[in-house]
Amino acid sequence: MPATPSNVPAPSRTGPALIRNFCIIAHIDHGKSTLADRMLQLTGIVEDRLMRAQYLDRMDIERERGITIKSQAVRMPWAPSGAKDSPYILNMIDTPGHVDFTYEVSRSLAACEGCILLVDAAQGIEAQTLANLYLAMEHDLTIIPVLNKIDLPAAQPEKFAAELAHLIGCEVEDVLKVSAKTGEGVEELLDEVVKQVPQPVGVADAPARAMIFDSVYDAYRGVVTYIKVVDGQLGRRERIRMMSTGATHELLEIGTNSPEMTSADGLGVGEVGYLITGVKDVRQSKVGDTVTSFTKGAEEALPGYKDPKPMVFSGLYPLDGSDYPELRDALDKLQLNDAALTYEPENSVALGFGFRVGFLGLLHLEVIRARLEREFGLDLIATAPNVVYRVEMEDGTEHVVTNPSEFPSGKIDSVHEPVVRGTLIAPSEFVGAIMELCQSRRGALQGMDYLSEDRVELRYTLPLAEIVFDFFDALKSRTRGYASLDYEPTGEQSADLVKVDILLQGDQVDAFSAIVHKDKAYSYGSRMANKLRELIPRQQFEVPIQAAIGARIIARETVRAIRKDVLAKCYGGDISRKRKLLEKQKEGKKRMKVVGRVEVPQEAFIAALSTDGSGTGAGGGGGSAKAKN
Structure with a gap:
C-alpha cells in the first residue's frame, strides 16, 4: 500500500461547514475517472511519482476494459483561490457509468449533497446522462453541469453547453468547461464545488x-x-x-x-x-x-436503499464438481459489496451442482463471472441467460420461472414477461434504422423529441428478453456507434412465449432449454440443433438431435454413426455373403442404439452455451456481452 504523502493532513473531526460531499456522474467513457485523477493530483493527495491513469479503479477488470464498476470514495483537502489557512474537506465519489451499475450510482448519490454532471464536449448528452440526471434530481442534489474534453479537435462546447443548459434549466454561462486530460478548468471546478454544494446537515450532539x-x-x-x-x-x-x-x-x-x-x-x-x-x-x-x-444509540434508523431486483438469471456451475463449496464462498464474498447479486443452489442433470444467479444485466453477469475466475481461481460454465417470467395456468395457479426447466407443462392460460422503457439518443439521420430495429424486437414507440436540430431522443417500450442479449451491438452497428441506450424496468406484459427443449436420442437436456417467442422458436431450435451436430462427437450409433415444443418436433439434425468397414475382407465372391455381414452390423447398431447413452463432452456444453453474438431475441442461447464503451 503506498505511503500517505506528507502533505496530506491527518483526518480529524472537521466541522460540517467545511465539508463538501459530491460525486461525478456521466455516461460511459465521458471522462469521470480521468477527472477524478486530475483532482487527486491538484489537491496533492497523490504524488506525481505514484500517479497512474484511472487511479481509483482498483480491479484488473476495470483497468483492462477502461470502465468503472465499483464506486470509490476519496477525501481531498482544497483551499479555494489559494487560501491555505482553512482548507475545505472534499469527499468525492467516482461512480460507474454503465446502465447495469445504476444501482451503484444511486447508493453513491445518497451519500452526497451535490454532483458534477459530466458531458463529453465532442459527443453531447447521451442516454445514461439523462438517467443519472434524473437520479440526482430524485435525491434533490445540487447539480453542477460540466463539459469535458474541450481540448479535442471535434469538441463543440458552445453547441453542447446550450443543450445542457436547456436540459437543466440554467444559463449557458453556468456550464463549466474543462479538460480532464490536460487539467484545464479543473481548479475552477473545485472552487465551484465549494461555492455551490451545500454543507451536510446533521445534529452533532444527537445519538450517532x-x-x-x-x-x-x-x-x-x-x-x-x-x-x-x-x-x-x-x-x-x-x-x-x-x-x-x-x-x-x-x-x-x-x-x-x-x-x-x-x-x-x-x-x-x-x-x-x-x-x-x-x-x-x-x-x-x-x-x-x-x-x-451501542450505549445511548439512536432509536430510528435512516431510510435505506430500495433493494435492486435481478433482471437476468444464469446458472453458474464449476467445471470440477468438487469446487462447489469454493464457488459458494466466493459468491458470499462478492455479494458483500454487490448487493444486487442474488443466488440460490440448483442442480442440472447435465452440469451437476451449481447456483442460479441473478444479475442486473449482461455486463454485470460477465463482470461477476470474470471476478469469480480471476479472484477465486474458479473454472465455470455459465448457462444461457434468461429473464424472469410469470406463468398463469388455467386452473388459477401461478408459477415464477427463472430457469427454463421450471416452465410448467399442462394447460397454460398466459405467460407474462418483463418490459422496460428504453431511451435511445442518436443523430437524426439514424431514426429509421433505430425504429426498424426496435420494431423487429417487438418494441412499441412511446414518443420522440428533438434535443437539437440533429439529435433525437426516442422512447420505446421493449420486452427485456429482446434487448438483454445482442440489442446493444445491433444498435451500435446500425448507427455507426453514435446511438446510446438506457433502460429501466416498467412492469410486465402478456406474450406468446413457448419453451423449446433440445432432445438427444429422445432424452431432454435441461441445460439447452430456452423460453422464446413463438415466432422465433424455429430459428432457435434449428440453430441449436445445428450447433450440437458439429460439437457432439460421432458415436457407434446414429444420434438424433431434436428441438421440440412440448410433444411437437420443430427441428432435427443427425450425428452420423461411425461405421466399421465389415466388407474389408470380402473380395469378390457372392453378394449374399456381403449382405449377410451388413445385416449383422445393422442389428448390432440397433441394439447399441437401445442401450447406448450419448456422452456430451464438457467442451460441447461450453461451446454451445457460450455467448456468440448471434442473439436469440428471447430468453436463451446466445447474444454478446461486451463492455459497452
Missing part, C-alpha cells in the same frame, strides 16, 4: 447515526464498511450496533480514504469514511443499514 453505502471484503482485515455519518459521531474502540440485525461490534479502526486508508480518532457529522470491526462474516455488514452507538 451513520449510513452504510458500500462494503468490501479484505482477506487480512475482514469486512471494511464505508459509511457517511449523518448525526452524532463515532470514535475508535467504541461499541457499535447495526440497527437492522441488532449485531454489536467493537470499532477496531475508523478513518478516511485519502485515497489510501488513513486511520483517525473518529468521524463527525457529514464525514465519509470507513470502519473495521474485524468481522469475517460477510452478511453482518449490509449495505443500506444504519450504524449507531
Whole structure:
C-alpha cells in the first residue's frame, strides 16, 4: 500500500461547514475517472511519482476494459483561490457509468449533497446522462453541469453547453468547461464545488447515526464498511450496533480514504469514511443499514436503499464438481459489496451442482463471472441467460420461472414477461434504422423529441428478453456507434412465449432449454440443433438431435454413426455373403442404439452455451456481452 504523502493532513473531526460531499456522474467513457485523477493530483493527495491513469479503479477488470464498476470514495483537502489557512474537506465519489451499475450510482448519490454532471464536449448528452440526471434530481442534489474534453479537435462546447443548459434549466454561462486530460478548468471546478454544494446537515450532539453505502471484503482485515455519518459521531474502540440485525461490534479502526486508508480518532457529522470491526462474516455488514452507538444509540434508523431486483438469471456451475463449496464462498464474498447479486443452489442433470444467479444485466453477469475466475481461481460454465417470467395456468395457479426447466407443462392460460422503457439518443439521420430495429424486437414507440436540430431522443417500450442479449451491438452497428441506450424496468406484459427443449436420442437436456417467442422458436431450435451436430462427437450409433415444443418436433439434425468397414475382407465372391455381414452390423447398431447413452463432452456444453453474438431475441442461447464503451 503506498505511503500517505506528507502533505496530506491527518483526518480529524472537521466541522460540517467545511465539508463538501459530491460525486461525478456521466455516461460511459465521458471522462469521470480521468477527472477524478486530475483532482487527486491538484489537491496533492497523490504524488506525481505514484500517479497512474484511472487511479481509483482498483480491479484488473476495470483497468483492462477502461470502465468503472465499483464506486470509490476519496477525501481531498482544497483551499479555494489559494487560501491555505482553512482548507475545505472534499469527499468525492467516482461512480460507474454503465446502465447495469445504476444501482451503484444511486447508493453513491445518497451519500452526497451535490454532483458534477459530466458531458463529453465532442459527443453531447447521451442516454445514461439523462438517467443519472434524473437520479440526482430524485435525491434533490445540487447539480453542477460540466463539459469535458474541450481540448479535442471535434469538441463543440458552445453547441453542447446550450443543450445542457436547456436540459437543466440554467444559463449557458453556468456550464463549466474543462479538460480532464490536460487539467484545464479543473481548479475552477473545485472552487465551484465549494461555492455551490451545500454543507451536510446533521445534529452533532444527537445519538450517532451513520449510513452504510458500500462494503468490501479484505482477506487480512475482514469486512471494511464505508459509511457517511449523518448525526452524532463515532470514535475508535467504541461499541457499535447495526440497527437492522441488532449485531454489536467493537470499532477496531475508523478513518478516511485519502485515497489510501488513513486511520483517525473518529468521524463527525457529514464525514465519509470507513470502519473495521474485524468481522469475517460477510452478511453482518449490509449495505443500506444504519450504524449507531451501542450505549445511548439512536432509536430510528435512516431510510435505506430500495433493494435492486435481478433482471437476468444464469446458472453458474464449476467445471470440477468438487469446487462447489469454493464457488459458494466466493459468491458470499462478492455479494458483500454487490448487493444486487442474488443466488440460490440448483442442480442440472447435465452440469451437476451449481447456483442460479441473478444479475442486473449482461455486463454485470460477465463482470461477476470474470471476478469469480480471476479472484477465486474458479473454472465455470455459465448457462444461457434468461429473464424472469410469470406463468398463469388455467386452473388459477401461478408459477415464477427463472430457469427454463421450471416452465410448467399442462394447460397454460398466459405467460407474462418483463418490459422496460428504453431511451435511445442518436443523430437524426439514424431514426429509421433505430425504429426498424426496435420494431423487429417487438418494441412499441412511446414518443420522440428533438434535443437539437440533429439529435433525437426516442422512447420505446421493449420486452427485456429482446434487448438483454445482442440489442446493444445491433444498435451500435446500425448507427455507426453514435446511438446510446438506457433502460429501466416498467412492469410486465402478456406474450406468446413457448419453451423449446433440445432432445438427444429422445432424452431432454435441461441445460439447452430456452423460453422464446413463438415466432422465433424455429430459428432457435434449428440453430441449436445445428450447433450440437458439429460439437457432439460421432458415436457407434446414429444420434438424433431434436428441438421440440412440448410433444411437437420443430427441428432435427443427425450425428452420423461411425461405421466399421465389415466388407474389408470380402473380395469378390457372392453378394449374399456381403449382405449377410451388413445385416449383422445393422442389428448390432440397433441394439447399441437401445442401450447406448450419448456422452456430451464438457467442451460441447461450453461451446454451445457460450455467448456468440448471434442473439436469440428471447430468453436463451446466445447474444454478446461486451463492455459497452
